[in-house]
Amino acid sequence: MEQYAVRGGVHLVGEVEIGGAKNAALGILAGALMADEIVEIENVPDLSDTNIMIDALKSLGAYVEKVDRHTVRINGSTVTSSVLDNDGIKKIRGSYYFAGALLGKYHEAEVALPGGCNIGSRPVDQHIKGFRALGADVEIEHGCLVCSAKKLEGSHIYLDVVSVGATINVMLASVLADGQTYIENAAKEPHVVDVANFLNSMGASIKGAGTDVIRIKGVSKLHGAHYSIIPDQIEAGTFMLAAAITKGDVLIKNVIPKHLESITSKLKEIGCDVNEEDDTIRVMASRPFRHTQVKTLPYPGFPTDMQPQIVVALGLAEGTSIVTESIFENRFRYVDELTRLGANIRVEGNTAIIEGVSKYTGANIVAPDLRAGAALVVAGLAAEGVTVVDDIFYVERGYEDFVEKLRNLGADIEKIESPRDLQKFRLHAV
Numbered sequence: 534m535e536q537y538a539v540r541g542g543v544h545l546v547g548e549v550e551i552g553g554a555k556n557a558a559l560g561i562l563a564g565a566l567m568a569d570e571i572v573e574i575e576n577v578p579d580l581s582d583t584n585i586m587i588d589a590l591k592s593l594g595a596y597v598e599k600v601d602r603h604t605v606r607i608n609g610s611t612v613t614s615s616v617l618d619n620d621g622i623k624k625i626r627g628s629y630y631f632a633g634a635l636l637g638k639y640h641e642a643e644v645a646l647p648g649g650c651n652i653g654s655r656p657v658d659q660h661i662k663g664f665r666a667l668g669a670d671v672e673i674e675h676g677c678l679v680c681s682a683k684k685l686e687g688s689h690i691y692l693d694v695v696s697v698g699a700t701i702n703v704m705l706a707s708v709l710a711d712g713q714t715y716i717e718n719a720a721k722e723p724h725v726v727d728v729a730n731f732l733n734s735m736g737a738s739i740k741g742a743g744t745d746v747i748r749i750k751g752v753s754k755l756h757g758a759h760y761s762i763i764p765d766q767i768e769a770g771t772f773m774l775a776a777a778i779t780k781g782d783v784l785i786k787n788v789i790p791k792h793l794e795s796i797t798s799k800l801k802e803i804g805c806d807v808n809e810e811d812d813t814i815r816v817m818a819s820r821p822f823r824h825t826q827v828k829t830l831p832y833p834g835f836p837t838d839m840q841p842q843i844v845v846a847l848g849l850a851e852g853t854s855i856v857t858e859s860i861f862e863n864r865f866r867y868v869d870e871l872t873r874l875g876a877n878i879r880v881e882g883n884t885a886i887i888e889g890v891s892k893y894t895g896a897n898i899v900a901p902d903l904r905a906g907a908a909l910v911v912a913g914l915a916a917e918g919v920t921v922v923d924d925i926f927y928v929e930r931g932y933e934d935f936v937e938k939l940r941n942l943g944a945d946i947e948k949i950e951s952p953r954d955l956q957k958f959r960l961h962a963v
């Protein structure tokens with residue numbers, strides 16, 4: 534079983550390049566099958582989640598060519614099936630985007646209900662509500678979302694909750710529908726905007742992405758395109774926090790600083806120096822952190838996907854901090870693991886009350902999900918001694934070359950496969 538072994542105590546220093554946005558890539562890869570011409574997508578992060586999407590495209594019959602590690606060409610003209618029900622696809626959340634894309638193009642789709650990180654109940658009722666409003670019949674049968682429509686017609690859809698997944702899925706299903714669709718109370722995340730821009734580059738007519746109301750004027754078909762995915766907001770944010778938590782000095786390259794504003798402002802509030810340039814952000818930390826309050830909110834609020842990372846930082850701040858999770862009800866499962874490193878945190882409902890401690894100390898811990906896993910690795914980097922992190926496949930779902938990027942910044946971290954590897958790691962000293 535693969536694990537990360539981390540020896541803490543190094544201040545991360547240097548430069549790191551951020552890859553393409555995972556959660557945009559998932560929508561874009563599914564959307565690419567909607568054209569019957571070549572769609573070339575650049576800056577696709579090389580992750581287990583994106584590779585599962587690529588395998589799914591192949592299993593549907595789409596032409597898929599990997600041009601290089603981050604560029605993929607897809608042609609949907611060869612698609613022969615609208616059914617996706619395999620073990621890989623069940624493991625990831627983004628698989629539900631195939632329902633929107635297949636329904637939109639072929640008026641039928643049968644896609645296994647999505648898995649993904651266990652961070653709370655993750656219903657798909659808003660996706661279903663949107664598909665039905667467009668005129669589709671949607672049922673859940675044998676663990677699959679089964680959708681069909683004689684034709685799809687534009688509609689007004691008010692989302693009862695702000696949902697990234699439902700917003701993207703309804704966009705996918707409606708770009709080829711007859712007439713206009715309005716998605717109200719839409720999610721405004723950068724990856725929602727990126728999927729809209731991608732579909733527009735294929736000839737769709739989507740306006741208002743990034744605001745509360747998205748207007749989609751149906752077009753008769755989509756054409757080939759060449760598109761480059763935006764940088765990953767959460768990967769960038771994770772490295773910002775890693776720089777801060779290890780009291781380092783890191784220049785994070787290939788980012789869109791505007792997407793990181795809520796994180797930048799919290800880091801400044803707790804006492805870090807953050808400098809933004811056009812497409813870089815530099816985080817420097819040397820002083821003890823001040824305590825603060827954080828509440829996760831849909832974009833442009835503080836992202837739920839950065840909640841564990843900020844908690845790790847506040848666990849080392851002076852005084853009492855309060856973090857409220859308002860998106861997913863089960864996203865503090867990692868707190869028990871952080872406690873093993875010495876954190877003093879009490880969780881009451883959706884709130885974590887954090888009494889800052891002066892240091893973490895290394896221990897054996899388990900990654901409970903993707904972002905919490907990354908946050909625990911970063912906690913290990915700041916801890917005294919060796920931390921061993923289990924279940925690292927979660928982390929690898931969302932961070933390309935995580936270990937290599939951290940090592941380039943000076944971190945003492947290795948991926949290990951056996952007790953012998955761990956023994957070797959414990960014996961060597963930097």
Ligand code: EPZ
Nearest residue numbers: 556626627654655656657658659660694696697698860903
């Ligand atoms: C996306 O999940 C991301 N995943 C998540 O990233 C991210 O945490 C989340 O958005 C919030 O930003 C992907 O893009 C694949 P939602 P998604 O629909 O789309 C409720 C990561 O670590 N809801 O915006 O599943 C839901 O329960 C992952 O990269 C409904 O009630 O999230 C939640 O409380 C983890 N009914 C809220 O809306 C629905 O039909 C927001 O969920 C859909 C959602």
